Amino acid sequence: MLLFFILGLLVHFVFFASIFDIYFTSPLVHGMTPQFTSLPPPARRLVLFVADGLRADSLYELDENGDSRAPFIRNIIMHEGSWGISHTRVPTESRPGHVALIAGFYEDVSAVAKGWKENPVEFDSLLNESKYTWGWGSPDILSMFAKDVSGDHVFIHTYDADDEDFGAHDVTKLDTWVFDNVKEFFRAARNNQSLFSKLNEEKIVFFLHLLGIDTNGHAHRPSSREYKDNIKIVDAGIKEIVSMFKHFYGNDGKTAFVFTADHGMTDWGVHGAGHPSETLTPFVTWGAGIKYPQNVSTQQFEDAFLKEWKLENWKRQDINQGILPLDYLNNTDLFKAESIFANAIQILEQFKVKMTQKKEVTLSFLFTPFKLLSESKQHNILRKARSYIKQRKYDEAKPSRLLQYSFVAIGVLVAFFLLIQAYPWTYYIYCLLPVPIWYAVLREFQVIQDLVASLLSCPPSHFVGYLLVSTLGIEVLVLSFFYRYMLTAGLIAFAGWPFITQLWTRAKRTSLNWIFFSLLLAVFPLMPVVGRKPDISLVMTAGLLVLLLSLFVVASLTKRKDSFVNEELPLHLLQMLSMVLSMYVVYSTDNSLLKKQGLPLINQIISWIILASSFVLPLLSPPILFERLFSILLSLMSTYILLSRGYEALFPLVLSCLMFAWIHMEQETLQQSGVSCKQKVNSIQFIYNTDLTQLRQLCLDDIRRAFFLVFFLVTAFFGTGNIASVNSFDVTSVYCFLTVFSPFIMGALMMWKILIPFVLVMCAFEAVQLTTQLSSKGLFLMVLVISDIMALHFFFLVRDYGSWLDIGTRSFQKLFRGLDFCTTKSFYPNPRKS
DSSP: OHHHHHHHHHHHHHHHHHHHHHHSSOOOOOOOOOOOOSSOOSOSEEEEEEETTOOHHHHHSBOTTSOBSOHHHHHHHHHTOEEEEEEOOSSOOHHHHHHHHHHSSOOOGGGGGTOSSSOSSOOOOHHHHSSEEEEEEOHHHHHHHHTTOSSSOEEEEEOOGGGOOTTOSOTTHHHHHHHHHHHHHHHHHTTOHHHHHHHTSSSEEEEEEEOHHHHHHHHHOTTSHHHHHHHHHHHHHHHHHHHHHHHHTTTOSOEEEEEEOSOOOOTTSOOSSOOHHHHEEEEEEEETTBOOOOBOSOOOOSSSHHHHHTOTTBOBOOEETTOOOGGGBOSOHHHHHHHHHHHHHHHHHHHHHHHHHHHHTSOTTTOOOOGGGOHHHHHHHHHHHHHHHHTTOHHHHSGGGHHHHHHHHHHHHHHHHHHHHTOOHHHHHHHHTHHHHHHHHHHTHHHHHHHHHHHHHSOHHHHHHHHHHHHHHHHHHHHHTTOTHHHHHHHHHHHTGGGGSSHHHHOHHHHHHHHHHHHHHTTGGGSOOTTSSOOHHHHHHHHHHHHHHHHHHHHHHHHHOTTHHHHTHHHHHHHHHHHHHHHHHHHHHHHHHHTTOOOOHHHHHHHHHHHHHTTTGGGGSOSBHHHHHHHHHHHHHHHHHHTOOSGGGGHHHHHHHHHHHHHHHHHHHHHHTTOOOSSOGGGOBOSTTSOOTTOOOOOHHHHHHHHHHHHHHHHHHHTTOOTTSGGGOOGGGGTTTOOSOOHHHHHHHHHHHHHHHHHHHHHHHHHHHHHTTOOHHHHHHHHHHHHHHHHHHHHTTOOSSSOHHHHHHHHHHHHHHHHHHHSOSOSTTOGGGO
16 A cells, blocks of 8 residues: 555656656757857947846836936937837846846746746856956846856956845945946056956946846835935946946947846836836947937827827837847948848757757657758758848848748739639639738737737636636627527626625725616616607606706716806706707607697707707817716717607616716726726816826736627617617607608618617727726727627628528628727717817
8 A cells, every 4th residue: 555655656746847847948959159240340348237127117207397317318318329118028037137138038947946046057148258248236147147157258246145135224335336346447457457458359248237226126116215216326327337438448439338127116016927017128228339319200109108208209119128129220231131140040050959959869750850941941041141132132131021022922822813713803802801911910920929828827727717708708799689688698797797806895886886777777688679669758757867867967066166167067058958858859749740740840950950969069078087978978868869769768878877887897996906096087088198108918807898898889789679670670760850751861860879879888988998097909909809709600690581680680790790890989088089
């Protein structure tokens, strides 16, 4: 028995060890010969400043007085060099960040078993390939680049590890120590001929690691005075060091300077994950071989950092940490092409070494060479690239054009095939449209890899759970096109949302509103299709409820805003009058038609005036989120009342109340997740200068928000009936506007009635985007993905036989999906376009 127990332990130990042997073995390749361009470099020496833990916004933003915390670096940006944001990758720790900066590759996975302070494997680096390197700073960082270095040419100067004390009175001494020792080093060099000679060699590197900012961030948080004052000290120290270098080398113009950070830091003083505050770091470079500042009028960035930092007119060039874009270099196209060529040869050498290693440990009959890089093809690729360089066709020698030319060739072949087959012109659209789409996909291949890696990093149970919930939600949406009661089931499920989160305990009043209006809206899909049982009394009830709600809002705004009575009350009263007139027109028109007296002319005129004014009056309301949304509701409800014949008049009102609850629920959810909300819902404005500088990355909650949008859109369309068939429309709903048959006008009015709930949902969605501090592009793309998945179902359900209802239902499903993602920008939340 004991023997089996020991054997079982041994088997499990072997399986456990296999995880590290298989998944955490270094992928690095050794044994290549370094490749360099034959052209002389523009700089003889490099000075690398790395401010550990420095966030990009902390350096670039202005303080409360409108002054820069780093005036010297800001002067460099405006007058001497190039700048941008360096995007790091997880884990945002010091060792991976410095390896990316100095060695040019992201963290070796085998480091997980050894921590960040030791080198799990040997790797080549900029310091190792230099003629001489001198470094000053933390022993944790500098030692890993000096360990096992070939030759005696890397010299490091570090303070004692005990000085890295988070509880010290003044940790800026970690940075002042570096600056003082560098200045003392150069003073001593003037009296040391051997050292002086080394300092005047080519290919030398000076590495200044500045740990004070990171230490202050951990101890006091990045928003603290200590952290911000440390930035000022670093800026002043760099200014002195740069001046000293220029004086020492006689302003020879052969020194390149780089100032950056290994990672950032969260608001609560930690790093290691992938929050933008951790991954967005500064990158400023100037000197030999670097482009001077470029003044521009516009820049294409989705964030609002440039405006916040007052740097809109200086060209920003973002980079991925460890990768230098060619646009930073102030050199000839020949130099750039030769540099890329040398890099390509280096990568090819890695492939050769790896293939040789694989061939040596594989049976000959099982080894299959990679045909696309056979020796003959390698030779041809290199020969063509070298030929293009000699002919000064530098763009042809760069690999970035290869993908583009490949897809152009594919497009030409497809078009030629269709031409010789004499296919209709529509076939060209169907067959050629995927070509540019797949080109755009493959251009973002790295993004796809990151997405897959992120999904694989989730615990399997969580991943399977998310997949099942997502699949179930999409299937409910698909089934709702055939069975309206599926919308009821979905809304009942939505009502349980606060109970599976902490929202019920955190925001009970908001949660109760959400639950009540979700359940109330769930009743409508169970009602008969619109037009079957007209009931004017329900229309009047809807109008009265809107008026009561308006009175409540007016009373609330009067108490909260002193200027409301003089500035905004007249507009509200005008919209309430419009609602009263709508109710009167509906009631009197119905009585007139029952008596067979026709449509009164005055009623017809009032109806068209109310319709026209509904497009204008909301634009006159204040741009504050709540007041603009309520003004839109009043105007659209006035029109909807005129177009209603029964219970459907209540539908937009209940839907809007649920939308208001949704907006508040999303802000509560955001606060629960730890994201600060600078403004309350009642103070956010629909204008361009809304504070969106703190845009965040997508998270799983955003998938839920996108799903909610699609579900509410489907509910807005099908909540009161099936609009896919002609017999779903009740022509009597337009009798307040005209009674003489006019198919185009009647059709347009009925289509606008259908679109009004859709517009209300989209207005609310725009408000959700603002309150959750997320780019509308990100949310829109998720909606697009959900819509496309649904569309795949419907492509196989299209029928060209049966009743008009059967055909229309399946055809409209595809139409709705197209309308869904083509109209995800609402009318009124964007007054800047009005």
